[in-house]
Amino acid sequence: MSSVVQPIIWAADHLQLLDQRLLPQEVRMLACRSAAEVARAIHDMAVRGAPAIGIAAAYGLVLDAQQGRDYQAAEQVLAESRPTAVNLRWALERMRAVAPRSADALLAEAEAIHQEDLAQNLRMGALGAALLPAGAVVLTHCNTGALATGGHGTALGVIRSAHAAGKLKFAYNTETRPWLQGARLTAFELAQEGIPGKLLADGAAAHLMKSEKIDWVIVGADRIAANGDTANKIGTYALALAAKAHGAKFMVVAPSGTFDLHCPDGGHIPIEERSAAELTEFRGAPVAPLGYAAYNPVFDVTPASLIDAIVCEHGVIERPDAAKIAALLG
Numbered sequence: 001m002s003s004v005v006q007p008i009i010w011a012a013d014h015l016q017l018l019d020q021r022l023l024p025q026e027v028r029m030l031a032c033r034s035a036a037e038v039a040r041a042i043h044d045m046a047v048r049g050a051p052a053i054g055i056a057a058a059y060g061l062v063l064d065a066q067q068g069r070d071y072q073a074a075e076q077v078l079a080e081s082r083p084t085a086v087n088l089r090w091a092l093e094r095m096r097a098v099a100p101r102s103a104d105a106l107l108a109e110a111e112a113i114h115q116e117d118l119a120q121n122l123r124m125g126a127l128g129a130a131l132l133p134a135g136a137v138v139l140t141h142c143n144t145g146a147l148a149t150g151g152h153g154t155a156l157g158v159i160r161s162a163h164a165a166g167k168l169k170f171a172y173n174t175e176t177r178p179w180l181q182g183a184r185l186t187a188f189e190l191a192q193e194g195i196p197g198k199l200l201a202d203g204a205a206a207h208l209m210k211s212e213k214i215d216w217v218i219v220g221a222d223r224i225a226a227n228g229d230t231a232n233k234i235g236t237y238a239l240a241l242a243a244k245a246h247g248a249k250f251m252v253v254a255p256s257g258t259f260d261l262h263c264p265d266g267g268h269i270p271i272e273e274r275s276a277a278e279l280t281e282f283r284g285a286p287v288a289p290l291g292y293a294a295y296n297p298v299f300d301v302t303p304a305s306l307i308d309a310i311v312c313e314h315g316v317i318e319r320p321d322a323a324k325i326a327a328l329l330g
């Protein structure tokens, strides 16, 4: 288990969330006492990363059940907090199946979701690391580590496992504009673990791949459609195109809860757009002319044809397509 501070802690009558908006300068927990407060924390990105969003939402339902509040209203406010990460809906559906819906039974299920996520990540870490050559140089995007999950991480979990196995030479990570999950969070996790890494501007990635041999680009996912098309943090698609052009392999690492088999292809995945201010301002200070419009989609879709391998806890799907995904998960 990683030494990185825990992002989600159940505290008997409230949920403690590590406020990821403040990292790396400040490590401060945010106390949530209702589903609505958890939904606000998800929407405002105090907690983020697809698996972590699902885990937090599950605990949010427990909070309202403890207070005797309406279950459906709690479920709705959580479901509407962010649109792209299907892990949120997956966790809510799993919680809905709990019978009887007592606070204790819901808590047991939320804790199971939380613990299973860590176990899945450790499994994916081993499977993904096995794909890497000895002395691998990799590039990752966004933050997919312990901060984004129940522990260890997905794509960053593969990097952690490869480092532990002595297979990793170096991990580059993008800053991940505009929210800087890479600069603020992934660099924080890599530094804490002593994994050799270097930060680069998103726009430097294609140049890096042309200048130096990158063995694998390794990313997480917010939703994988039935045909393998994958939604992930904005900029992932550009990395996949650059990887194809420069001979780097492209790996997606995500648990089975990130697959949406009802979604036939990437064209059906809802893509979240966030406020213009995330681009036109930096920490409240304007970086563009006042009132200037901005286009701020925060996810994009990488077509399955650009993906060499999807790693999930059930196994590795090489050159993914609908039949291979259905065979592993169906």
Ligand SMILES: CSC[C@@H](O)[C@@H](O)C(=O)COP(=O)(O)O
Binding pocket: 048, 049, 050, 051, 085, 141, 142, 143, 144, 145, 148, 149, 153, 154, 155, 181, 219, 220, 221, 222, 232, 233, 234, 298
């Ligand atoms: C294990 S996290 C996988 C994805 O959720 C991650 O790559 C990502 O895109 C996170 O986006 P975010 O907007 O920070 O929630």
